[in-house]
Amino acid sequence: MYRSHDCGSLRAADINKKVTLAGWVQKTRDKGFMVWVDLRDRYGVTQLIFDEERTDKVMLEKAQQLGREFVIQVTGQVIERESKNPKMPTGDIEILVKELKILSESKTPPFTIEDKTDGGEELRMKYRYLDIRRNPVRENLIFRSRVAMEVRNFLAGKDFVEVETPVLIKSTPEGARDFVVPSRMNEGQFYALPQSPQTFKQLLMVGGLDKYFQIVKCFRDEDLRADRQPEFTQIDCEMSFVEQEDVLNIFEEMTRHLLKKVKNVDVADFPRMTYAQAMEKYGNDKPDIRFGMEFGDISAFAKAKDFKIFNEAELVVGIAIQGGASMTRKEIDKLIDWVKRPxxxxxxxxxxxxxxxxxFKxxxxxxxxxEDLAKWADATSAKAGDLIAVLSGPANKTRAQLSALRMEMAERLGLRKADEFAPLWVVDxxxxxxxxDTQRYHAMHHPFTSPKPEDIDRLESDPGNVRANAYxxxxNGNEIGGGSVRIFDKKLQALMFDHLGFTPEEARAQFGFLMDAFEYGAPPHAGLAFGFDRLVSILGGQETIRDFIAFPKNNNGRDVMIDAPSALDQEQLEELNLKVTVDGSTE
Amino acid sequence: MYRSHDCGSLRAADINKKVTLAGWVQKTRDKGFMVWVDLRDRYGVTQLIFDEERTDKVMLEKAQQLGREFVIQVTGQVIERESKNPKMPTGDIEILVKELKILSESKTPPFTIEDKTDGGEELRMKYRYLDIRRNPVRENLIFRSRVAMEVRNFLAGKDFVEVETPVLIKSTPEGARDFVVPSRMNEGQFYALPQSPQTFKQLLMVGGLDKYFQIVKCFRDEDLRADRQPEFTQIDCEMSFVEQEDVLNIFEEMTRHLLKKVKNVDVADFPRMTYAQAMEKYGNDKPDIRFGMEFGDISAFAKAKDFKIFNEAELVVGIAIQGGASMTRKEIDKLIDWVKRPxxxxxxxxxxxxxxxxxFKxxxxxxxxxEDLAKWADATSAKAGDLIAVLSGPANKTRAQLSALRMEMAERLGLRKADEFAPLWVVDxxxxxxxxDTQRYHAMHHPFTSPKPEDIDRLESDPGNVRANAYxxxxNGNEIGGGSVRIFDKKLQALMFDHLGFTPEEARAQFGFLMDAFEYGAPPHAGLAFGFDRLVSILGGQETIRDFIAFPKNNNGRDVMIDAPSALDQEQLEELNLKVTVDGSTE
Structure with a gap:
């Protein structure tokens, strides 16, 4: 037995017990005749004491040689600490060591294993196994595990069945790029990795499973933006015999349950907003509603005078920046430059x-x-002391940029509080x-999304304004989940494929199996998928998903720790009937 | 709202309630003036009744047109059934239908949606979404989901953290073949799909996570034998600061917990057997110990006489087949033929x-x-009425074949009972x-497995007889899990690589990141992985893992439902800098 207790559990009540602990040397303090060692494991830190008098000298000398991150095992007696540390759960006691065994030595780690480390991100990624020893990273991983358990317990309690859908599936040329996997047994053919289990979960509904979920890895071979990963995790859900309202209710309940369970936060009913309202009020389909700063459309007032720029603009729109009136000319100029950032x-x-x-000035x-400016202030709800920032131009672009300014100012003003949670449904x-690029319409969600029944007849005449049963x-300004009511009628599905520019042959080649399935009694169904990495990071009060992934990839899709991807040897390529047309070696 | 109740929940207490149900038409019985419909969903079957008198005639006619597997929604009144069916939970009531809506029509399914279907396996795989509608298949999937939940709840309760390890990793030429994934962003390079998260879980231990688990998809590009899948699921576990005994104890407890929770079976402490004992007594490292039929080594007695075949054999060994003495000459000849099967x-x-x-005869x-034969009977524990079957030849081959005969006879005699569970640890x-093939030693488990300390000095002199801390x-005769104590000492690891015929350069190229990690204080650690597909199927009383996988692949690694893998188009190949050297089209 390597240990009788972990490093976080001994208390005053354990004094006089003989214990065995094992863990890493966090730090040592050497007073010559006495050595203290902080011994660390996942569960905490316990102080060890070696001294000339009470323990033997040889061991004291051995303790003096211990380096940071050595792995040791000690046996000794729990004693009362002279100078107690009330900040540490184990701060009342220390271990008077009687036996010391070095299990593994350690080189000096490339960065400090402390809550605040001196290591840069690239270095920490290369030595991710050391980074994980740091409390914040480890706690993030444990937090993620806890959130997953809560999700599973909630959904299992609602009769959802977790089903594993396949990872080796079929490539479809639509949408984002697939990662593909050459098959050796089926010569010259490829599997694809799923971008989501979309069609499989719909097939499970056709199969009568009624309520499905899965916490599942998905894959997208996209050019990576900051904080995108080529492999990511979804909470994927689907339900049969439901309408949009049923789906919103159950996942609102789940989200509320999570906030309560893992953050001890109570939230009221989630507000709902249409996509059109969100764009109008926040210029954004995922507005952060923790703070006001709603858009005020001042086009009508602004265009009443002779200011050419406004008169020629499609939209003139502003926001009130709290306390901004006290900004200096220089600060305002800098803000104007920020807005103009190339x-x-x-x-x-x-x-x-x-x-x-x-x-007003x-x-x-x-x-x-x-009088004019008073109307602007009224439209933007600006109060005395605020600064109204006004942008103008083509409606969509102007809204997008004002939204960016709104988020930036909220960030600067500290209005985006990590411990405040404001969920919101955006619908329609x-x-x-x-x-x-392709000069045609694409499905905004995916081709299986149901249009609103009352909008179907506009598919021909005004396709851009057909609303979907999508939500x-x-x-807190992040999309954590999205879904839709699905089409379950094969005629409507065929109509949709037609409007998306698929020939019947193309539709059959790609989605034939789903269309076939719809021939055998498909139930009405709807679903939703949460971005699990994002959900966890926001619940964790952070916005970088990488901090909540054990072994993330960098912005080039590389795992710098294991140095993947890498070149294959010739023999492997030949077995797969492949030739590589570029030089793949790293050197 | 599509339904007020599901199809499995209405009882006598609900009589007179107005309800709305939705589901699939299981079958209809038409008496002309009256139609009964069995309406089915995941939760059960409820009988609907339409009649001329109590409901309107138009609707009765509509009901008469309903085909099998139509999806319908009905509203009506719960009434007492005239001829109750005590076999159905809803058998006391039926629904007098007032409104009927056809949600989806269905073509005649290609096989019957019944517990016993008329569809062959290939057909059922092609229409897997219909196969899943059948109770036994659906129940298997729900059972799998339940086992997974029980595993997670047990392990979370023991402080194990579920960590998702990456799916896009690095290819290593050792062991089974990797599936690979060409990278577009890292030109000419490839990721590999993990055969197991082995190195990552060891890195998590180096990272101080202490107790890790994951229910995770793994991938192996092997020539498929019956009941092997290219993608399969493991319960992957690793622990720090533990010895073999700790690992055996915790996973014995978990297995006992599962048997209790999902099968309501109590099992005593698991027996343990060394590999050597298992081979000697059962000729097999995964013996089914639910029945006796232990091997009796009769070499000594058999070689005492003039029978040349035995005298020249390395091993003469037999088993007693219960009641086999009553077999006819013809039956015995058939058995001899079976043993000799080409x-x-x-x-x-x-x-x-x-x-x-x-x-004896x-x-x-x-x-x-x-007198000789009495000794044989004694050695094989044969009783009056039994048949002793004796094989002879090279020891390993003879044991393997006698093991096959033992399993075959146990199967024929009905001794392998699906509801009887006999777990067993095989150690050492x-x-x-x-x-x-390669004329060298390979790691039986994997290169990170620790030899038994007392055997290390035989690594040089007698490598074949070095035992591992592997278990x-x-x-019930199936390996459901396996693992080992790992090497955590970098010198011993280097020695192992050397004995496995790796040059230091090769070892570094493949496992450099793990060897590097061991430089920074690796804790002693050990682990185990369960084959989840196998575990679930055995707990489910069956031995075909395919029956417990939602969308399995066939023996050629194909998903016949979605027709994967398939050829890629030229544009996709070019983006990946690949040329395919064979024709991959299916036609």
Missing amino acids: QVGAMGMVYVKCNEDGT SSVDKFYDQ FPLLEWDE DLVL | QVGAMGMVYVKCNEDGT SSVDKFYDQ FPLLEWDE DLVL
């Missing part, structure tokens, strides 16, 4: 200071009088979105 | 009938007298096994 395309910002005395005083998403769950 | 290589069988009167009476596996959990 990567998003230049866009001018007009501002209005709402003075404490009720007057704007960058367009030449065109607008106090558009069914289709126009794709400039997103938004938490 | 696929295993011919081997003669000698037999001894143990007559009820205490005498053997096929080698010419060489052995009654050999560390290495000789590979004829298998066997249930």
Whole structure:
């Protein structure tokens, strides 16, 4: 037996017990005649004491040689600590060591194993196994495990069945790029890794499983943006004989359950907002509603005067920045520069200071009088002391940029509090979105999403304005889940494929098995998938999913710890009937 | 709302309630003026009744048109059934239908949706979504989900943390073949899919996670034998600061917990047997110990006479077949033919009938007298009425074949009862096994397995007889789990790589990150992985894992439902910098 207790469990009540502990040397303090060692494991830290008098000298000398991160095993007596440490759960006691065994030595780690480390991200990724020893990283992984358990317990309690769908499936040219897997047994053919278990969960509904879920890895070979991973985890769910309302209710209950269980936070009923409202009020389909700063459309007032830029703009819209009237000219200029930052395309910002005395001072005083500006303040709910920031231009682009400004200012003002949770349903998403590249409509969610029955007859005449029975769950400005009511009628599905520009042959080649399944009595069904990495990171009060993944990949899709991907040897390629047309060696 | 109740929940207490149900038409009985419909969903079957008098005629006619597997929604009144069916939980009531809506029509399914179906396996795989509607298949999937929940609840209760390890990892040329995944972003390079999370779980131990588990998909590109799947699921576990005994204890407790929870079976402490004992007594490292039929080594007695075949054999060994003395000559000849079946290589069988009167009649009476045969009977524990079957030849091959005969006879005699559970630990596996092809030793478990300390000095002199701290959990003749104590000392690990014929460079190229990790204080650790598909199928009283997988692949690694794998289009191949050297089209 390597240990009688872990390093986090001994208390004053254990004094005089003989114990055996094992763990890592966190640090040593050497006073010559006495050595203290902080011994660490997953469960905590316990102080060990070696001294000339009470323990033997040889062992004291051995203790003096212990380096950071050595793995040791000690046997000794629990004694009362002279200077107690009330911050440590084990702070009342220490172990007077009688036997010491070094289990493994350690080189000096490349960064400190402390809550705040001196290691940069790249280094910590290369030595991820050392990074995981740090409390914050380990606690994130344990937190993730706990959230997963709570999800499973909740869903199992509601009769959901967890079903493992296959990972080696079939490639479909639509949507994001698939990762593919060459088959050796089926020469020249490839499997694909699933971007989601979408079709399988629908088939399970056709199969009568009624309520399905799975916490499952999905894969997308996309050019990686910051905080995207080529492999990610979904909580994937589907239900039969339900309408949108049933789905929203059950997953609202689940989210509320999670917030209560893992954060001890009570939230009221989730507000709901249509996609159109979200875009109008926040310029964003995943608004952070923890703070106000709602958009005020001032187009009508702004266009009443001779300011050409506004008069030519499709939309003039502003937000009130709390306390912004006290910004200096220089600070405002810097903000204007931020808005114009080159990567998003230049866009001018007009501002209005709402003075404490009720007057206004704007960058367009030449065109607008106090009465005009009062209307702007009213539209943006600006109060005395605020700064109104106004952007103008094409409606979509202007909204997107004002949304970015809104989030930036909320961040700067500390309004995005990690321990405050504001969930929100966004509903009635558009069914289709126009794709400039291919000059055709694409399914905004996916081709199996049901249009709203009352909008179906607009599919021909006004496809861009057909709304879907599709919904997103938004938490603190992040989409944590999304789903839709599915089409279960084969005629409507065929119509949808037609509107998405599939020929019947293409539709059959890609989704034939699903269309076939719909010939045999498909139930009405609907579902939702949560981005589990994102959900966990937001519940954990952070927004970087990488911090909640044990072994994440970097922005080039590489695992720098194991150095993957890597070149294959010739023999392996030949077995797979493959030739690589570029040089894949890393050197 | 599609339904007020599911199809399994209405009882006599609900009589007179107005209810709405939805589900599939299981069958209809049409008496002209009256129609009964069995409506089915995941939860059960409820009988619907339509009649001329109490409901309207138009609806009765509509009901008469309903085909099998139509999806319908009905609203009506719960009424008492005239002829109750005590076999059905809902058998006291029926629904007098007032409204009927057809939600989806169905073509005639290609096989009957009944517990016993008329569909062959290939057809049922192609229409797996219909197969899943059948009770036995659906119940298997629900059972699997339940076992997974029990495993998670047990392990979480023991402080195990579920950590998701990556699926896109690095290919290693050792062991079974990897499935690989070409990377588009890292040109010419490939990820591999994990055969197990072995190295990652060891890194988590180096990372101080202490107790890890994961229910995880693994992948092996092997030529498929019957009942092997290219993707399969493991319960993967690892613990730090433990010895073999700790691991055996906790997973014995888990297995006992599962048997109790999902089968309501109590089992005593698991017996333990060394690999050597298992081979000697059962000729098999995963013996089914639910029945006796232990091997009796009769070499000494058999070689005492002039029977050349036995005298030249390395081993002469027999088993007693219960009641076999009553077999006819023809039956025995058929059994001898079975033993000689060409696929295993011919081997003669000698037999001894143990007559009820205490005498013996053997096929080698010419060489052995009654006294000799009595010794054989004694060695094999044969009783009056039994048949002793004796095989001889090279020890390993003879044991393997006698083991096959033992299993076959147990099967025929009905001794392998699905509801009887006999778990067993097999310990002290050999560390290495000789590979004829490569003419060198391979790790029997994997290269990280620790040799028994007392055997380390035989690594050089007698490698084939070095025992490992490796163990298998066997249930009813199936290996359901296996694991080992790991090497955590970098010097011993280097020695092992050397003995396995790796150059230091090769070892570094493949396992460098693990060897690096061992430089920074690796704790002693050990683990185990269960084959989850196998575990579930055995707990479910069956031995075909395919029956417990939602969407299994066939023996060629194909998913016949979605028709995967398949050829990629040229554009996709070019993006991946690949050329396929064979024609991959299916036609």
